[in-house]
Amino acid sequence: MKEVKVGVVGLGRLGSVYAENLAFKIPGCKLVAACSLDEKELEWAKDYLNVDFATTDYKKMIDEADIEAVAIVSSSPEHCWMIEYTLDAGKHVFCDKPLGCSLEECKRAEAAVERHPDKVFFLGFMRRYDPSYAHAKAQIDANKIGKPYLVKATGLDPEALVESCIKFSKTSGGIFIDAASHDIDLMRWFLGGEITEVYAAGTTFKHPEFTENGDTETGMAMLKLDNGTVAFLHVGRTAPHGYHTETEIVGTEGHIRVADVPWKDRTMVYDQYGARQEIIENFPQRFAEAYLLEMVDFIDCIQKDRKPELTVYDGTKATIVTYAITDSFHSGKAVKVEY
Amino acid sequence: MKEVKVGVVGLGRLGSVYAENLAFKIPGCKLVAACSLDEKELEWAKDYLNVDFATTDYKKMIDEADIEAVAIVSSSPEHCWMIEYTLDAGKHVFCDKPLGCSLEECKRAEAAVERHPDKVFFLGFMRRYDPSYAHAKAQIDANKIGKPYLVKATGLDPEALVESCIKFSKTSGGIFIDAASHDIDLMRWFLGGEITEVYAAGTTFKHPEFTENGDTETGMAMLKLDNGTVAFLHVGRTAPHGYHTETEIVGTEGHIRVADVPWKDRTMVYDQYGARQEIIENFPQRFAEAYLLEMVDFIDCIQKDRKPELTVYDGTKATIVTYAITDSFHSGKAVKVEY
Amino acid sequence: MKEVKVGVVGLGRLGSVYAENLAFKIPGCKLVAACSLDEKELEWAKDYLNVDFATTDYKKMIDEADIEAVAIVSSSPEHCWMIEYTLDAGKHVFCDKPLGCSLEECKRAEAAVERHPDKVFFLGFMRRYDPSYAHAKAQIDANKIGKPYLVKATGLDPEALVESCIKFSKTSGGIFIDAASHDIDLMRWFLGGEITEVYAAGTTFKHPEFTENGDTETGMAMLKLDNGTVAFLHVGRTAPHGYHTETEIVGTEGHIRVADVPWKDRTMVYDQYGARQEIIENFPQRFAEAYLLEMVDFIDCIQKDRKPELTVYDGTKATIVTYAITDSFHSGKAVKVEY
Amino acid sequence: MKEVKVGVVGLGRLGSVYAENLAFKIPGCKLVAACSLDEKELEWAKDYLNVDFATTDYKKMIDEADIEAVAIVSSSPEHCWMIEYTLDAGKHVFCDKPLGCSLEECKRAEAAVERHPDKVFFLGFMRRYDPSYAHAKAQIDANKIGKPYLVKATGLDPEALVESCIKFSKTSGGIFIDAASHDIDLMRWFLGGEITEVYAAGTTFKHPEFTENGDTETGMAMLKLDNGTVAFLHVGRTAPHGYHTETEIVGTEGHIRVADVPWKDRTMVYDQYGARQEIIENFPQRFAEAYLLEMVDFIDCIQKDRKPELTVYDGTKATIVTYAITDSFHSGKAVKVEY
Ligand SMILES: NC(=O)c1ccc[n+]([C@@H]2O[C@H](COP(=O)([O-])OP(=O)(O)OC[C@H]3O[C@@H](n4cnc5c(N)ncnc54)[C@H](O)[C@@H]3O)[C@@H](O)[C@H]2O)c1
Ligand SMILES: NC(=O)c1ccc[n+]([C@@H]2O[C@H](COP(=O)([O-])OP(=O)(O)OC[C@H]3O[C@@H](n4cnc5c(N)ncnc54)[C@H](O)[C@@H]3O)[C@@H](O)[C@H]2O)c1
Ligand SMILES: NC(=O)c1ccc[n+]([C@@H]2O[C@H](COP(=O)([O-])OP(=O)(O)OC[C@H]3O[C@@H](n4cnc5c(N)ncnc54)[C@H](O)[C@@H]3O)[C@@H](O)[C@H]2O)c1
Ligand SMILES: NC(=O)c1ccc[n+]([C@@H]2O[C@H](COP(=O)([O-])OP(=O)(O)OC[C@H]3O[C@@H](n4cnc5c(N)ncnc54)[C@H](O)[C@@H]3O)[C@@H](O)[C@H]2O)c1
Known part of the structure; x- marks a missing residue:
């Protein structure tokens, strides 16, 4: 099988994870180029990842580097124009979530x-590649839980990282836009329908800065889907115990719960605090395997000239729903979702 | 301490549990009278429970039996007039949930x-006496989880008993009225606020009879409280695994989950189905201890001339909220709760 | 059914539990007499339990009180002579474990x-009545786990109560005699064989007083049975987390584990210590239901003129094995068990 | 950092895992040569892993291939002479467990x-690299559980794979030699002492072929260590639920249990079988990460001219102990371990 030459843009919190995977852990590809606004990150890419081509200018990388494919892991507002530029240059695109920051941007990407x-366009909702989520989906598809009728989604960032969330909340568009798109995607995937109406709320009892920034510390929503199914959403940034991402799919013949205890590993300690499991600390730990597996699939799609399950339209829909929830949170009213 | 002489009305599914507790398991009281429309139940009360006085006529029991207190466990529409008649006859009253079947009835009881x-008026929201729920509340009161801001309540009857639910659904007023009052009471108890707006939905994918009866197989709701906190509700009657009552209280400094696995006992089996715990089968099993402890407290209130924590107004409020949720389910709209 | 009039001897840690059960919680019996060396305990029995007859002289209670049955919960060295005296006086006997403190005593009881x-002779190995252990046994008998070939038994008292264990260790005969008889009984029950050889060890790393008293802080043993099955034993008194009694039965087609997390109730807390369950604190909490159910069965045996499953010989065998383990611990050698 | 050129010998069940890791997933190395008796395996190495050099003759690979290091994952009887030959040729050695099949072999490797x-000599007791075991060890070293005084080790292969175990049992030397060396190594690691006496037993209730082959279906042992600590061992090949490797370390101030439920992933299913987790199927799944991490460390040792924690003597000791346990199983007597 021919080796795929890849470039990466964005070497931040998440981009560095992808870059390292592409450089060392994925059969069939070679990371040859990297782009970031940060010179230090570029140094690291050259020294540690051994990329040949490193630049702060994205268009330059696309135009000049010897690559067939790009992984876009830059800041969210950069995603859509980069998608356009890259595809138009005849290269395959992996783009991390969210697709775009507005409906307009999404439409341009579409x-x-x-x-x-x-060309392969691959959208990075990596949770679908997490072995546990994939296992849940396989059981649903094999009709092991009957008709899935309710999803309960919980996504809580750890209190330990709240400071960066507070800072980010000024510009992120709010917690639902920032944090809920994976959950929205999973709801659609597991329930097999489109979200039609949302009803949201939020609470801020610990860090008033969130309210001052026009955002909310935690957010809740109830969502109705066009096939009569329902979903609950609970997102937050102050989990005292660690990074808590949990999803339950309730079906007529069985329920599946993914990560009700988001343990760090297989140890259980019995001591003066009881019988206890330590909790995983952050998303790179929790989804390390998923980030790897989705990229393996991206490379495989290119090599086999295959289309991924996720499409650009899934990205648009997730974006639209997170905006509708945000509206509902602000207005206090149920909001119909218009596609 | 003087022994309290008690009568019981209702010897059905739940009444028989209370009657046996009063007859054999509660210090300081003596069950001397029983009332039921069913002659067989009365025979049982005379033979097995050794009551002196057994009648199908409630007023007769109140007027003639040598009792100071009554446990009302008759069908729900009988509760309020029995409360009135009993209190007016100068006797203490224990009344199981729901207080009444309409706001008007509740007001008469008030x-x-x-x-x-x-007189002692004691309302039977027995979950508050379940050791696990009581433990959760004690930790909240001791400020162990910071500010509780979200309750997630799940109450699922087992598929094994669905036939009786279907029959009952014609007259019960619907799943929210029938099954959600305990959850509503717990939400108010844990979150310390009053519910102001509700948004509901329901799904019926397995037993269309529920829809035909104007009811729903499962029900979901999101609830907003006047102190800015929020709650989710999920009720149903088709749990494939058994009787599943679960409640999570989410606070700024800790979360408490009650019965995420509603195990039957302390055994775990490792076999071809994996590592698994059997699930408790029904509410009398799950809340056996709570039914006992609330009655112990009722007798203790009488002996010590003490008022219980729960008041008649808690009963009215729970009733009002379950009606509002039912309205929202039928209209598809968020509904403000008017007290 | 005729009410059985019962007397109790021993109102200490455990005797008081039985006495309260007999007084208030068991249908078909009436506690009318109590015996203890402690006058305060007798006062409590008269005032709170309403016994008519209270004495420090056991023979007097047997000779004079209007009773048909006695529950013997006095100190272990008193068991066997009391059994003899009571049976010879024509009364039914419940006797708590251990049957006796030497083979000779046991033989006299036999x-x-x-x-x-x-007469009914009822031996108080109450674990057999614990719902979880009973459930495990029922599954074994129903051939759900194939041939059970290994039992792993763990019995740890909490560090919180270690002081009284240290004191008691001077006279108790050592940890195996004191603490292992329930485990021995369960091994025989679950594995269906007789123990033929034992190999033991002990460690004392925290409280040297145990060694000074000729005892050991914790004890371990491996046991071989005559039907080719095997058992592990781990007993101790310094569990940092609480009262930990755990038993695994390993079979060819399934394993059953009882109480791998000896939780206190159904709550799980998520906080800075992880996801954790509190641990039950002591044996009266852990086996409250078992103590009740075995006594219900004792009364039922008397009323129905029925023999219990456990016999006096089970008591003798458990005693013999605990002595053999103690020998092995002291000699460092494997010891054959002679019956 | 200079890239280390590596060869591998053995491309079987385990060797293929290592080879793939060395080829694609470990920074700083390059797999260039492979050796196996099986031509198909060599084809796979050339085609899929892109090795330049492939041979059935181990000495040829050592003599001719351009490599600095070798991973020895051939059949156990081949380990020691390959170690000798490779080190004498001036190359670094990774050798999987067991070190050798007799004391004599081990001494030659020493x-x-x-x-x-x-030269780096790296012994493949990969469990020490499993994140959960490593976490347990870190907590012990940080004195979080006080003095560890007891290890309970369980290692059960799944019934699903029993046929190959039966076949292998004719020549493997028996279950203790074949399956217990990881557990022995962990006992020594966690307890910090040397094993001095062992007492073993075995049961064969399902597959009499094991007995016919002079082996046993399951094996149990109790082990005493020179620092007064103790260990239990339970190994088997008929786990009905999957691959079950569990280890508990009991300390005076805390217990740590690794993998009491050897779940496959983070899903929990609630259905007619209860609340259940699927079990991991085999050792490559269970220890995938450990196999990777130990090899990362091997390469790092070479690059940094560093010695690994595990020494050749650890391999010898594990071998000696598994032989002593086997003796005890056959003789039925406790056996002193002679080093
Ligand atoms: N899938 C997930 O679970 C997940 C998790 C975290 C972040 N993300 C997404 O990944 C993306 C990156 O997030 P992050 O947390 O790594 O951000 P970050 O701020 O840590 O890094 C952003 C990177 O993008 C680069 N960049 C930004 N604009 C650029 C431009 N015009 N040209 C070249 N480089 C540019 C920066 O130099 C930096 O390297 C975001 O879209 C975010 O939503 C997804
Ligand atoms: N707290 C809980 O968890 C819980 C659980 C189940 C039921 N309940 C409540 O308990 C009550 C009884 O429920 P159930 O399931 O036992 O019902 P059931 O139908 O099994 O029994 C009803 C009993 O009331 C008696 N009764 C009805 N009308 C009477 C009258 N006019 N005079 C005398 N006796 C009369 C019947 O003879 C019967 O003995 C209901 O109000 C129900 O909502 C509470
Ligand atoms: N089944 C179990 O799980 C379990 C648990 C704890 C104790 N036990 C057994 O129960 C028995 C009592 O233990 P405990 O912890 O309650 O002891 P304890 O020391 O708290 O109480 C002993 C009681 O026996 C009375 N007594 C002793 N000698 C007497 C005599 N000659 N005449 C009258 N009364 C006498 C004492 O006055 C006291 O009331 C022991 O045999 C013990 O092994 C069993
Ligand atoms: N660490 C662990 O958890 C673990 C697990 C399984 C196996 N092992 C060990 O790994 C080793 C291999 O086990 P396996 O299950 O992969 O065995 P296997 O039988 O599947 O493979 C053996 C491999 O060694 C090769 N081989 C044998 N003799 C050779 C020789 N003289 N020259 C060249 N190649 C030779 C064979 O061709 C084959 O590729 C054994 O020592 C075993 O004990 C360790």
Whole structure:
């Protein structure tokens, strides 16, 4: 099988994870180029990852580097124009979530994808590649839990990292836009329907800065889908115990719960605090395997000229729903989702 | 301490549990009278429980039996007039949930209670006496989880008993009225606020009879409280695994989950189905201890001339909220709760 | 059914539990007499339990009180002579474990039981009545786990109570005699064989007083049975987390584990210590239901003129094995068990 | 950092895992040569792993291939002479467990290692690299559980794979030699002492072929260590639920249990079988990360000219102990371990 030459843009918290995976852990590809606004990150890419080409100018990388594919892990507002530019340059695209930061941006990405049906466009909702989520989906598809009718989604960042959340909340568009897109995607995936109406609320009891920034510390929503199913959403940033991402799919013949205890590993300690499991600390730990497996699949799609399950439209829909929830939170009213 | 002489009305599924507890398991009281429409139940009360007085006529029991207190466990529409009649006859009253079947009934019960401030009126939301729920509340009160801001309540009857639920659904007023009052009471108890707005939905994918009866197989709701806190509700009658009552209280400094696995006992089996715990089968099993402990407290209130924590108004409020949720389910709209 | 009039001897840690059960919680019996060396305990029995007859002289209670049955919960060295005296006086006997403190004592008790085949002799290995252990046994008997070939038994008293263990260790005969008889009984029950050889060890790393008293802080043993099955034993008194009694039965087609987390109740807390369950604190909490159910069965045996499953010989065998383990611990050698 | 060129010998069940890791997943190394008796395996190495050099003749690989280091994952009887030959050829050695199949073999390996103090000799007890075991050890070293005084080790292969175990049992030397060396190594690691006496037993209730082959279906042992600590061992090949490797370390101030439920992933299913977790199927799944991490460390040792924690003597000791346990099983007597 021919080796795929790849470039990466964004070497931050998440981009560095992908870059390291592409450099060392994925058969069939070679990381040859990297782009970031940060010179230190570029040094690291050259020294540690051994990339040949490193630049702060994205267009330059696309135009000049010897690559067939790009992994876009830059800041969210950069995603859509980069998608367009890359596809138009005839290269395959992996783009991390969210697709875009507005419906307009998403539509531009959709158009670019439609212009290049021969290119792989791969959307990075990596949870679908997490072995536990994938296992849950396989059981649903095998009709092991009957008709899935309710999803309960919980996504809580750890209190330990709250400071960066507070800072970020000024510009992120709010917790639902920032943190809920994975959950929205999973709801649609597991329930097999489109979200039609949302009803949201939020609470801020610990860090008033969130309210001052027009955001909320935690957010809750109830969502109705067009096939009569329902979902609950609970997102937050102050989990005292660690990084807590939990999802339950309730079906007529069985329920599946993913990560009700988000343990760090297989140890259980019995001591003066009881019988206890330590909790995983952050998303790179929790989803390390998923980040790897989705990238393996991206490379495989390119090599086999195959289309991934996730499409650009899944990205648009998730974005639309997170905006509708945000509206509902602000207005206090149920909001119909318009696609 | 003087022995309290007690009568019981209702010897059905739940009444028989209370009657046996009163007859054999509670220090300081003696069950001397029983009332039921069912002659067989009365025979059992005479033979097995050794009651002196057995009748199908409630007023007769109140007027003639040598009792100071009554446990009302008759069908729900009988509760309020029995409360009135009993208090007016100068006797203490234990009444199981729900207080009444309409706001009007509840108001009449309230008036009766207010007329007799010297009598104990004890409302049977027994979950507050379950050791696990009581433990959760004690930790909240001791400020162990910071500010509780979200309750997630799940109450699922087992599929094994669905036939009786279907039959009952014609007259019960619907799943929220029938099954959610304990959850509503716990939400108010744990979150320390009053519910102001509700948004509901329901799904019926397995037993269309529920829809035909104007009811729903499962029900979901999101609830907003006047102190800015929030609650989720999920009720149903088709749990494939058994009787599943679970409650999570989410606070700023800790979360407490009650019965995420509603195990039957302390055994874990490792076999071809994995590592597994059997699930408890029904509410009498799950809350056996709570039914006992609340009755112990009722007798203790009488002996010590003490008022219980739960008041008649808690019963009215729970009733009002379950009606509001039912409205929201039928209208598809968020509904403000009017007290 | 005729009410059985019962007397109790021993109102200490455990005797008081039984006495309260007999007084208030068991249908078909009436506690009318109590005996203890402690006057305060007798006062409590008269005032709170309403016994008519209270004495420090056991023979007097047997000779004079209007009772048909006695629950013997006095100190262990008193068991066997009391069994003899009571049976010879024509009364039914419940006796808590251990049967006796030496083989000789046990043989005298056996003889007394054989002299009175018309009387109920009931041995208090209450774990067999614990719902979880009973459930495990029922599954074994229903051939759900194939051939059970290994039992792993763990019995740890909490560090919180270690002081009284240290004091008691001077006279108790050592940890195996004091603490292992329930485990021995369960091994025989679950594995269906007789123990033929034992190999033991002990460690004392925290409280040297145990060694000074000729005892050991914790004890371990491996046991071989005559049907080719095997058992592990681990007993101790310094569990940092609480009262930990755990038993695993390993079979060819399934394993059953009882109480791998000896939780206190159904709550799980998520906080800075992880996801954790509190641990039950002591044996009266852990086995409250078992103590009740075995006594219900004792009364039922008397009323129905029925023999219990456990016999006096089970008591003798458990005693013999604990002595053999103690020998092995002291000699450092494997010891054959002679019956 | 200079890239280390590596060869591998053995491309079987385990060797193929290592080979794939060395080829694709470990920074700083390059797999260039492979050796196996099986031509198909060599084809796979050339095609899929892109090795330049492939041979059935081990000495040829050592003599001719351009490699600095070798991973020995051939059948156990081949380990020691390969170690000698490789070290004497001036190359670094990774060798999987067991070190050798007899004390004599082990001593020859020791001598070779001593002859080449400048070379890395790395012994593959990969469990020490499993994140959960490593976490347990870190907590012990940080004195979180006080003095560890007891290890309970369980290692059960799944019934699903029993046929190959039966076949292998004719020549493997028996279950203790074949399956217990990891557990022995962990006992020594966690307890910090040397095993001095062992007492063993075995049961065969399902597959009499094991007995016919002079082996046993399951094996149990109790082990005493020179620092007064103790260990239990339970090994088997008929776990009905999957691959079950569990270890508990009991300390005076805390217990740590690793993998009491050997779950496959983070899902919990609630259905007619109860609340259950699927079990991991085999050792490559269970220890995938450990196999990777130990090899990362091997390469790092070479690059940094560092010695690993595990020495050749650890391999010898584990071998000696598994032989002593086997003796005890056959003789039925406690056996002193002679080093
Ligand atoms: N899938 C997930 O679970 C997950 C988790 C975290 C972040 N993300 C997404 O990943 C993306 C990156 O997040 P992060 O946390 O790593 O951010 P970050 O701020 O840590 O890093 C952003 C990176 O993008 C680079 N960058 C930004 N604009 C650029 C431009 N114009 N040209 C070249 N480089 C540019 C920066 O130099 C930096 O290297 C975001 O879209 C975020 O939503 C996804
Ligand atoms: N707290 C809980 O968890 C819980 C659980 C189940 C039921 N309940 C409540 O308990 C009450 C009884 O429920 P159940 O399931 O036992 O019902 P059931 O139908 O099994 O029994 C009803 C009993 O009331 C008696 N009764 C009805 N009308 C009477 C009258 N006019 N005079 C005398 N006796 C009369 C019947 O003879 C029967 O003995 C209901 O109000 C129900 O909501 C509470
Ligand atoms: N089944 C179990 O799990 C379990 C648990 C604890 C104790 N036990 C057994 O129960 C028995 C009592 O233990 P405990 O912890 O309650 O002891 P304890 O020391 O607290 O109480 C002993 C009681 O026996 C009375 N007594 C002793 N000698 C007497 C005599 N000659 N005449 C009258 N009364 C006498 C004492 O006055 C006291 O009331 C022991 O045999 C013990 O092994 C069993
Ligand atoms: N660490 C662990 O958890 C673990 C697990 C399984 C096996 N092992 C060990 O790994 C080793 C291999 O086990 P396996 O299950 O992969 O065995 P296997 O039988 O599947 O494979 C053996 C491999 O060694 C090769 N081989 C044998 N003799 C050779 C020789 N003289 N020259 C060249 N190649 C030779 C064979 O061709 C084959 O590729 C054994 O020592 C075993 O004890 C360790």
